[in-house]
Amino acid sequence: xxxxxxSDSSAPWAIKGFAHKKKRTLNKEIQISFRIYCxxxxxxxxxxxxxxxxxxxxxxxxxxxxxxxxxxxxxxISLLKKDNYLSGKKEKDPVTEHFIINKxxxxxxxxxxxxxxxxxxxxxxxxxxxxxxxxINVAYSNDxxxxxxxxxxxxxxxxxxxxxxxxxxxxxxxxxxSNEGKRLEFSKxxxxxxxxxxxxxxxxxxxxxxxxxxxxxxxxxxxxxxxLLVKELNKYTRK
Numbered sequence: 001x002x003x004x005x006x007s008d009s010s011a012p013w014a015i016k017g018f019a020h021k022k023k024r025t026l027n028k029e030i031q032i033s034f035r036i037y038c039x040x041x042x043x044x045x046x047x048x049x050x051x052x053x054x055x056x057x058x059x060x061x062x063x064x065x066x067x068x069x070x071x072x073x074x075x076x077i078s079l080l081k082k083d084n085y086l087s088g089k090k091e092k093d094p095v096t097e098h099f100i101i102n103k104x105x106x107x108x109x110x111x112x113x114x115x116x117x118x119x120x121x122x123x124x125x126x127x128x129x130x131x132x133x134x135x136i137n138v139a140y141s142n143d144x145x146x147x148x149x150x151x152x153x154x155x156x157x158x159x160x161x162x163x164x165x166x167x168x169x170x171x172x173x174x175x176x177x178s179n180e181g182k183r184l185e186f187s188k189x190x191x192x193x194x195x196x197x198x199x200x201x202x203x204x205x206x207x208x209x210x211x212x213x214x215x216x217x218x219x220x221x222x223x224x225x226x227x228l229l230v231k232e233l234n235k236y237t238r239k
């Protein structure tokens with residue numbers, strides 16, 4: 001369509017066309033809003049921001065706060081209460097069992113930890129319990145978020161330490177992920193790098209969850225629930 005000439009800008013047909021376009025923009029209805037609060041500052045939030053969502057129907061907020069487990073969840077709750085995001089119509093999807101508040105899916109994303117002490121275990125469990133009590137969905141990983149990346153390439157069901165996961169990514173990506181992977185610029189590329197293998201990662205994550213879901217939370221290693229959030233985001237990507 002050719003741009004409207006300046007001399008024709010006041011013509012009735014031009015005004016009508018502009019008004020229709022403006023009205024359509026103003027009347028666009030957001031079907032779902034994703035609020036994603038991450039433990040990591042770069043890797044996790046930039047990965048989720050990279051999903052090509054249909055912005056006509058979907059909003060996304062994804063940020064990292066550098067806080068761990070319960071401290072992260074407490075901080076998120078304070079932010080949500082300040083913006084009045086925890087009040088209103090509360091639902092639970094009958095299929096996925098994800099919480100929805102006023103067309104918002106609120107998620108926290110965090111890991112277990114390198115340390116495997118009693119206090120760390122309690123912190124992990126408390127964070128999950130506190131989030132779910134406040135209708136916040138949890139995408140946790142044990143031992144690290146990078147397990148989700150690794151599952152794009154291979155299925156593993158033996159206990160893994162994040163150092164081992166990062167070393168495996170070094171070889172698979174032909175890049176020193178353990179040193180450079182968490183940097184801002186590289187973290188923005190991970191979605192596209194991994195996209196071709198995403199379905200494989202989802203299947204691997206689902207298989208892991210079936211093996212681990214009845215195990216005590218702190219002993220679910222390896223496991224990740226990141227695929228649950230990924231599947232939700234995929235419902236709203238541009239076709």
